[in-house]
Amino acid sequence: MGILEVKNVGKRFGGLQALGDVNLSVAENTVHAIIGPNGAGKSTLLNVLVGKLIPDTGSVMFDGKSVLGRKPYEINQMGISRVFQTPEIFGDLSVLENMLIPCFAKRDGAFTPNAFIDMFRDREIVERAEQMLEEMNMADARNDNAATMSRGNKRRLEIGMCLAQEPRLLLLDEPTAGMARADTNNTIDLLKQIKDERDITIAIIEHDMHVVFSLAERITVLAQGTPLVEDTPDKIKGHPKVREAYLGESQDAA
């Protein structure tokens, strides 16, 4: 029984069957990649997992509880954190404040009207946030405005913010899209480090085969809204069906 169990999920937009009949099981403490050509339904699936879309059919269970019908913040509080394709951080706030917010969210929940304490005097939270910045190698930038950082650093901060919540499942949506090679490699190293050091399950949606094969322990190939095949990276590499559906058309990416 995986930590995330997707059963018979289907979603239709008007005449388009975005997801056919998706079954997926993500085992705890693994890195599971979901790949597939454009339009395969990867983003739709991700949006179903985080509560942005409600599927027409099927069920999605996280840790034995259904996530369907819950709001994104509720699903997050269950232990699923999401990293976006373009880093979503609080651009107007400082790096430290960016990190404080998930720390408060983790400790105090979805809404706490704590309007009369000074946030910087909440030592427990501030220390936790500083420690997270330390782990992300961003302690020097703590007072910088988050919007002024490089894209690679924004990604690093976003991942750090997700980790600060100690999620059980980290969802990454093409985390290296639009990144220069050096930034991509840094991100891969960061994710490897996270995988080695933490008890965390990572599900990653990715286009870049280099990223996928550097990280994934298990790969699901999605095509036209249905899973084509699921296996280990080595097996996937040589799988004829996969070649036909995906790798065949983008060999240079591998």
Place this chain on the structure above:
Amino acid sequence: MFGLDKKHTNLLLLVAALTMLAPFILNPFPEGSGMAQFNAGYPDLMQRFVIFGIFAIGFNILFGLTGYLSFGHAAFLGVGSYAAMWMMKLLTMNVIPAIAVSIVVAGLFSLLVGWISLRRSGIYFSILTLAFAQMSYALAYSVLTPITGGETGLQPKLQDPRILDGALEAGASPRANLFGLEMTSSFEWSVGSWLFTFNVGYYVAAVAMLLSFYMAIRIFNSPFGMMLRAIKSNQQRMNYTGLNSKPYTLAAFVVSGMYAGLAGGLMVAMDTQVGAERMFWTASGEVVLMTILGGAGTLIGPVLGAGMIKYMENIMSKINETILHQWFAFLPDGIENLLVAMVYPFIGKGWHLTLGLIFMLVVIFLPGGLVEGGQRIARLFKRKKPSSDTPDGKTTPAE
């Protein structure tokens, strides 16, 4: 001090000093001198400074922090005023219950309006709040006349029940007071040719403003205030960080509604009258102007903006053609007349034109308002002596 760090304690003390010494600061020119028309140290103007300051501080907690632009906040001010008036009619002319009830009633009303309006954001939110305010205004003018007095508004009357107060003698008029101390009473102190007026009502309002300002500092520095800024910055990330943004925005809306109610209650405490025009949407627009002009999202900005607009409204609308001619009298006649003709449209009754122009210029060139302007000037000076540029230990919202 007061649970604030050094920087904010200093800011609070500065504002406290300014408000407490306002009768001196605003009256720098001797009576009867040519410059006396720039004096602003008389009670009703000073009261307006601090009352609109409160209104703007509260509005800023919503707009400055969350970015939700409400065009209907005057409704809460009006509701607060009516509530305070009814306390004075039914209970007592003491201002304390009136003000307390005005805050509570405005808070409840803003809870209702906010609960509905906050289902939408952006322009839709602005229009929803505007629609609610206009509805309140229209109702106050028509159907609710038994409660609001319609076009004539409400004043305390001799025959009102006022169950806590003793009966007034015939011919006496009910006066707002604080445990017997009348709001309208003033102590005048003349030094040489200067005349300083210390008005009870002003000091009551000033204390209320200092408390409001202090609360605003606390809110700005709290995790709650940070969450509000996070909503403005990136609501998507908010939701995916396990935070429910709706109760945060609703709380901000209600808090700002309560501030507006307090301002409305204080208005009644000062002049013991209320009319529906207080709720008209231009009044909502005015608090938007104040906040933007001073600097939305900053602590001191709304207070500055409110003071500046009320000062200009009062002083500029007093200047007339004769005064202009006096000013430019030292010039040759032709140039004098030309200058007077050029300046005249912008003063007196035309001061709204000046206000509109300044507001446009601020939105276009100085979106951070007067505070940003001040910071830019300060930076110019700092560049000359870079040694004074020491980074602050932590990042806080600009003053």
Place this chain on the structure above:
Amino acid sequence: MEAIILQILNGLDKGSAYALIALGLTLIFGTLGVVNFAHGALFMIGAFCAVTLSRLLQLSHTVIDDSQTDFLGNPLKVEVPYLYDIFGQSTGDAIIDWAVPISILFAIPVMIAIGVAMERGLIKHFYKRPHADQILVTFGLAIVLQEIIKYYYGANPIPTPAPDAFRGSFDFGAALGFDPNVIIYPYWRLVYFAFAALIIGGVFAFLQFTTFGMVVRAGMADRETVQLLGINIDKRFTLMFGLAAAVAGLAGVMYTPINSPNYHMGMDFLVLSFVVVVVGGMGSLPGAVLAGFLLGILESFASMREVLEFLPGLNQIIIYLVAIIILLTRPRGLMGRKGVMEE
């Protein structure tokens, strides 16, 4: 039945004004993505175009008329409009009488010029800024415009009558076979409705059948794609702004005989017109027109004595009430496209 017809008729003139202003607002929002709080001011300026022209036409000089004497026996001084000198008295009088309709010709170039100047000089710089900034700067502009008008024309409403020929009322009831004098309706309001219908039809035809209109419609649907095609859409959008300004201005010109113009009429109409746009659907032209008439008529029904006895004050709040209900139940409005500013 008579009462229903009468209320529908009564709603038409206000509805026409709402529809015309809302049409321009939504045109600007749809093409430029700008929320224009100064649009009401354009309506007001249009009305003052009519005031200005009728004053210009009545400019006169003093002539000593020997044929008339005052009570002391001195020759009487009379004011003679210059128009008499040019066209003779009867034609001159006719022109002065028809000042309001003639103002249309005067207002079109003026309004287009103002609209284009506004877009090039101010609005252009706000395309990329948040909606709140657009609201604020156009709000400031609206204050400035109305204060300028107030400075030159004063704060009091200025009566600007319709031509004599349209001053009476038309007995609709008699024409439809009901009792006479039950449904009577001023001629000018009929003219206003017909005029509004003409303008609305013109704008739709213009957008439907010209290349320019096609590009603008394409731009409303997807601005970036049209730009990729290499079409200079910005220039067309500038003209679009001019057109929207002209529509609002003409609505104002023709409205002057119905309500004497004053400097704050723009703001009064603006708030309601925004509500109309929202009800119709942000960015939907047919929605704006439909909602304009619908709300105008609804407002007039809510003002019926029978309704007010039952629900007092309903006429004051009906439009806002409908807007709140629509926004909460169907955020994209009656005819708005899905996904356009629904949040």
